[in-house]
Amino acid sequence: MLHAALIGFPSTGKSTLFQLMTSAKDAPRGKGDTAIGISKVPDLRLDQLTAIFNPKKRVPATIEFTDIVAPGRTGAAALVDVAGYKNADALVHVVRAFRDPAVPHPSGSVDPARDAQAMDDELILADLGVVERRLERMEKDLKRGKSPELEKENGLLGTCRTALENGQPLRAMGLAGDDLRRLRGFQLLSAKPLLVVINLDEGNADAAGSVDAAAERTGMKAFLAREGMRAVALCAKIELEIAALEPADAEAFLRDMGLSESGLDRVIAASYDLLGYMSFLTVGEDECRAWSIRRGTSALDAAGEIHSDIQRGFIRAEVVGYDAFMARGSMAACRDSGELRLEGKDYLVQDGDIINFRHAT
Ligand SMILES: Nc1nc2c(ncn2[C@@H]2O[C@H](COP(=O)(O)OP(=O)(O)O)[C@@H](O)[C@H]2O)c(=O)[nH]1
Ligand SMILES: [Mg+2]
Secondary structure (H helix, E strand, O other): OOEEEEEOOOOOOHHHHHHHHOOOOOOOEOOOOEEEEEEEOOOHHHHHHHHHHOOOEEEOOEEEEEEEOOOOOOHHHHHHHOOOOOOOOEEEEEEEEOOOOOOOOOOOOOOHHHHHHHHHHHHHHHHHHHHHHHHHHHHHHHHHOOOHHHHHHHHHHHHHHHHHHOOOOHHHHOOOHHHHHHHHOOOOHHHOOEEEEEEEOHHHHHHOOOHHHHHHHHOOHHHHOOOOEEEEEEOHHHHHHHHOOOHHHHHHHHHHOOOOOOHHHHHHHHHHHHOOEEEEEEOOOOEEEEEEEEOOOEHHHHHHHHOHHHHHOEEEEEEEEHHHHHHHOOHHHHHHHOOOEEEOOOOEOOOOEEEEEEEOO
């Protein structure tokens, strides 16, 4: 399961968002210090296909969010201590930009850019500790005997240390391939993809649809201009109000604000994307379903997501892109027009592909 952790200083709106985004209200899970909830990934394509096929079941892609519930546990300290937290695939940093005398800010004033930087500094410092300890141990290992792999790891960690000492988060280093693999076991926090959620003041809620406008008004522009940054702006207080409305009223309310999606949906969708995931779709009278795969997944591996038997007996994938399907309106019409293609094992599945796997049983 894809897994993103909500991080931030106290009273920024993490738990408010967590409750709204996930099913945790109905089924609280998690041990001790954390709560885990599952969010459905919003997907307009799945909605449209469900309307056409009218299946018994509609199954969206999902993503798991974790919230810290232990009071006083915040920032990187919580991420390092709390089991199950540091294994997150991505971090979602909720930054407070709302003013409310009833909710005191621990630092005494509301300053989103300061808080965003302070959290980054905590992540960097925690990583520096991990990297330095590993380098110390390595020195002994290297004295005992060198190996090419050990030397490569040593070189990589040295580069990481320099970046961290200069206040650079590792996510900005553009690491890939073997280097990423070498670092994986350390679960370095500043290397994880980061989504910044700007929790706007109600007075600025009209900027929720535009990250640029929200960044401008909250002084976050310079921070967000840096490498590897993604952001979503919303107002948690208004999201609470939207969540209490009937779906049709909620839609009208969002439209009046110039938005097509709620802030919650934008956070979930951005987290999914940030994790490097996309969806392919299967359709039918029984079920319309979105399946999560990493970008760059082959048809054979996509088949394996559904069932190992389908992967083992893979013959061909019948594929049509969502847009082409919608333009024709039915599978039969796509077959006639030649847009329903037969693809082999190595075909790289595209976001929104509608697939039927032909397989031997
Ligand atoms: N005015 C205002 N209050 C908010 C907003 N978001 C959260 N709060 C309030 O701030 C307090 C702390 O929120 P919570 O979600 O528990 O923060 P956490 O400590 O980050 O989990 C609660 O009383 C919330 O109702 C917002 O957008 N505007
Ligand atoms: Mg909380």
